[in-house]
Amino acid sequence: MTAALAEQGTPARVPAQDPPAPPATPRRRPRRERAFDDVPRWQIYLPLALYLLFTLVPFYWMLLFAVRPAGSTSLVPWPVTTAHFEKVWNERSFGIFFQNSMIVGVATLVATTTVALAGGYALARFDFRIKNAFMLALLCSQFIPGALMLVPLFEIFRNLQMINSLGSVVIAETVFQLPLSMILISGFIKNVPVSLEEAAWVDGCSRMRAFRAVVLPLLRPGLVAVGSFAFVHSWNHFLFALMFLSEQDKQTIPVGLNTLIGADSVDLGALAAGGVIAAVPVVIVFAFIQKWLITGFSAGAVKG
Template sequence: MTTAVTTQQATVSGADTGAGDAPPPRATRRGGRGIADSAPRWQIFLPLGLYLLFTLIPFYWMLLFALRPAGSTSLVPWPATTAHFDKVWNDLGFAIFFRNSLLVGVASLIMTTVVALAGGYALARFKFRGRNGFLLALLCSQFIPGALMLVPLFEIFRNLNLVNSLWSVVIAETVFQLPLSLILISGFIRNVPGELEEAAWVDGCGRFRAFCAVVLPLLRPGLIAVGSFAFVHSWNHFLFALMFLSSQEKYTIPVGLNYTIGAESVDLGALAAGGVVAAVPVVIVFAFIQKWLIAGFSAGAVKG
């Protein structure tokens, strides 16, 4: 009986669709491949290859000058030498510059992330008068060049006796990066449903404990994205460190690189080696946080 019913249903289905109908298109059978998927591979890889070549040539040129001996004109760094790295690390004081840049970068990362997390939570969870105006002011502050902040910041740091202190650079970097970080963190928190916190309140958690137990774990990709941008910006920024630091033992790497350029000559090998020393930490940071950075850009989807 079951076989007969199945055969009858198959016959009716075949009659409805028509035996002479053409098979569905290949794109439909394969899951709906689009036009981009059917494009030739060279149309995809050729632009990407040209872009990659355009990006990597400056790095190769820097490595070439850093590794080949002084006076060599070879386009291949062989035989390679580490004399330039020894010169910038020991003779020019890049070991001290590296330590100062690391302290400034880590401190700016912590301060920016903590303040942005507290302010972003307030903007995302509380309704108060002037919130939209405050957000608009944060957005408008991104159009103000950092150079316009030098004079007022210098006067503030001079009155606080913070000139020629690494803390002046840390505070300036935090102030400069905080508006965008606040906006990003508030967006991440706004995408976390408030019902999750309310359920924790019902279970007996206070607001702070519920935030730490429920919201904070979901913000990890966003926090890593914001913190990484804060670190990289502080590591590479030249203007604040140049204006607020006056003694060589307080210089960061960008300022130290500037002083490898003489008035009448440039030691290209030392300059390239210093550039490699400055670039390596940034490359390592992005290599380790790449997946978190991509997740941070697409944060907001709550899976349950």
């Protein structure tokens, strides 16, 4: 019968086809992005250029005084001299100051990061009765100026016979920076899913081993942020070193810079050279860890 219909000229059945898909709607960009398209470029770059100029001019001025000869008034550092650096490094004992500052900074970094890691893990993973009150106390402690801690800390270190010891400065700096460091580490640990640790526990890992194998590698940006902040703060801090260190061979760079300012005159070249020496480690630290530092601070501030 089918053959007969075909011979009579019956048209063959055409298979059904899907209707054409509607054209894709272009994704609309957020209103904030569209707003920047209407702003002239000079209104963006001009304020940024002024801010950059305002930031870099003091550094250029310090570098200019450090490398140009004494008595010169040129705005261009030529001819370049290293006499000021040799003077502060050899005659003003900045080599010893640099070594002491490095010891204090590295020791404070290690102590602050270790204690903050333990405390931050406890705040992030355990619930206890006074947890909220403890977190509030940590936050309120940030409003206490370091100057109020000088007298009690001095009495404590004097009774422990730790005056004129770099250990006293390390302990003071660690205590002063622990609250903020614990809050940052706690916020970063909360972003690590607990299921990762639970999976390690199921596989037979203890809590400590699961922490070292699973959680600790994910905390690298947070540890870099907390450690760099502790190092830079202890490197630049002047008050504790001035109060607890009276012998010249135990002083740090901020106290050494203060000794370059006399009662009647100031050696601007030597002071600028000392400032450059003090700024170089901080610039190097931020240059190498800038990416991790921003990631660590932003991740630690998401949850609290």
